[in-house]
């Protein structure tokens with residue numbers, strides 16, 4: 001589907017699917033929209049998956065009732081080996097409000113289709129588990145992402161049951177509820193374990209405790225302020241989400257960011273990755289009792305966030321990315337600090353890893369623990385670190401190049417074992433690759449221009465932007481509106497895809513290993529809940 | 531084993547001695563923006579770029595009231611870039627925690643020219659924030675309180691009531707070898723029943739309100755509540771909407787507010803030390819009463 005010209009593709013699709021395809025348009029070379037005549041996505045999905053081995057990246061909806069008299073569902077596909085995203089746009093009639101569900105065949109659509117049900121009031125017909133997900137069970141019948149729902153609506157306080165968990169029966173079977181407030185300093189969510197003695201039979205999740213109306217809010221604030229909202233989608237991925245957002249605006253308005261700006265973004269994206277990976281490696285070590293390794297890892301992380309501050313004024317890289325590039329350039333002194341800190345970090349990181357490698361007991365605890373098999377990972381649509389440790393060879397940096405990544409070579413580590421040890425291994429390899437990328441990008445960070453002036457943003461343009469955050473694939477999709485505002489902003493954090501991986505990986509493991517398995521995925525609650 | 535020892539010895543001591551000694555921070559760090567109201571000829575550009583509405587204007591006829599709320603500020607520095615005559619400058623001040631929310635709000639009134647720039651400064655309600663800056667003695671007092679009154683340990687329960695996780699990262703950093711709050715006897719605990727202090731982040735979401743209330747109820751008296759970060763203090767960039775109730779003090783009585791987005795670890799420590807002072811007062815009152 002990817003190398004053909006648009007008209008040839010249109011012809012091919014029309015022949016295959018008949019009059020169901022209304023039109024095909026390429027908003028950008030790597031962003032093609034196929035508009036259907038109705039909501040029935042099944043034939044084209046079958047075709048794209050069967051003929052081209054396409055992968056469903058994300059599903060989301062938009063209320064176009066006042067402009068076009070319908071809702072639209074968007075299904076984003078990609079195909080191995082092509083940089084193009086194919087976006088199928090399917091109208092959902094405002095009188096029936098129904099669309100066919102793909103979740104039975106494509107579990108990765110499960111939560112996202114239910115999000116559409118909860119937020120837009122469209123019904124996913126044939127969904128195997130159509131219960132609420134993005135609004136808790138006791139929310140009144142409101143559809144916050146419809147245009148006629150005001151952002152500031154005051155809803156009555158909570159009453160009644162949030163969620164009825166499936167009961168577990170059997171001799172010695174127990175249900176253990178945990179959360180939403182957890183023991184450590186982490187985000188809130190509810191885990192309901194069914195255990196038979198020590199082993200976990202299954203895990204039920206209740207998320208969206210931190211749902212704070214983010215996607216709706218994006219429609220109400222001007223674009224230059226919305227950059228800061230993007231930085232607050234998931235605090236440990238501020239720079240990745242901020243960049244994904246700015247890229248979307250730049251694509252919509254055809255703004256070309258100068259090389260220096262792109263190289264600086266690349267460097268900061270990799271610093272974010274290194275920081276978080278190091279912290280996770282330390283946290284995984286802690287959860288199996290190797291506290292000394294964590295002491296070193298968290299010290300290393302502290303030197304990295306201090307570096308962040310020297311490069312951007314913020315320990316979490318905030319307030320640096322902007323539409324058109326980055327807000328400030330670097331001087332030679334900053335680049336020297338970057339080089340020196342990175343050099344000493346690289347040495348210390350090597351020491352840390354050999355410390356971990358030399359601990360037989362650590363390896364023992366982590367190997368074969370929390371296994372996510374490659375077939376399962378593929379079926380569930382798992383992305384990012386969790387996917388790559390289970391044979392899912394995806395990386396937006398390589399597959400849909402952005403920022404200055406095409407200029408630097410790097411390896412994408414992929415393993416098949418799918419256990420905690422290999423999720424840690426993916427992180428270790430990626431840190432080493434990231435160090436290489438940053439070193440290669442540094443000279444480009446010295447060019448002249450780091451930012452271009454931003455014209456007023458044209459209205460009614462759609463754009464998709466993707467970034468490989470440290471967790472995995474981040475997608476932002478926008479439709480611009482008048483007066484430098486947005487009409488819609490869809491946010492897909494990799495965590496949204498990946499929670500089912502945790503559910504799968506814990507099965508049959510003992511409950512004492514849950515923390516380390518959970519940590520090895522380290523998903524974002526706020527990124528999921530928005 | 532040998533490897534571990536070797537690594538430990540070669541690393542040495544890394545813990546910083548804040549607040550007994552001031553910290554070294556990068557010159558690039560963006561702390562509190564300071565406002566020179568006399569020099570400020572036009573507040574509109576700053577208010578226009580401010581992402582959270584921390585700078586707000588209300589014009590009436592030929593007069594303008596300018597309000598600056600550090601409880602909303604995310605320390606982005608845009609106001610300084612947008613203002614001329616150096617009327618707004620980014621400082622390196624970060625010890626902004628206070629027990630009085632009103633301390634975080636500055637206000638000034640101007641008369642206006644025909645082009646809506648400032649003609650004259652009519653009055654200033656508050657020029658700059660009035661916070662506890664003698665952190666060294668704050669640290670000493672807190673140590674004494676922990677040692678003598680609290681039985682050598684202060685237990686904190688942290689609740690994320692809806693944050694983006696940015697504040698959590700800095701709270702976790704308090705436990706790393708560099709910041710190491712355990713040197714004060716400060717511990718983060720799992721059960722609210724053991725906790726003296728509740729540290730709350732995030733705009734409180736509709737979905738977390740109940741869990742937050744239950745956690746607070748489970749704590750024994752006396753207890754103190756600390757609201758962390760722009761979101762915890764004011765709702766931050768999220769504000770109030772169908773899913774967000776906004777500030778923590780809408781749900782619980784708050785004793786100390788710690789500005790920042792997120793507050794750096796030393797800013798958190800400063801606020802926690804301040805809250806220990808409040809706790810000591812409350813313990814004292816309880817015993818006296």
Ligand code: SF4
Pocket residue numbers: 563576579580581582583584585602603604605606607608609610
């Ligand atoms: S530094 Fe604070 S007051 Fe200034 S623009 Fe940013 S958020 Fe607003």
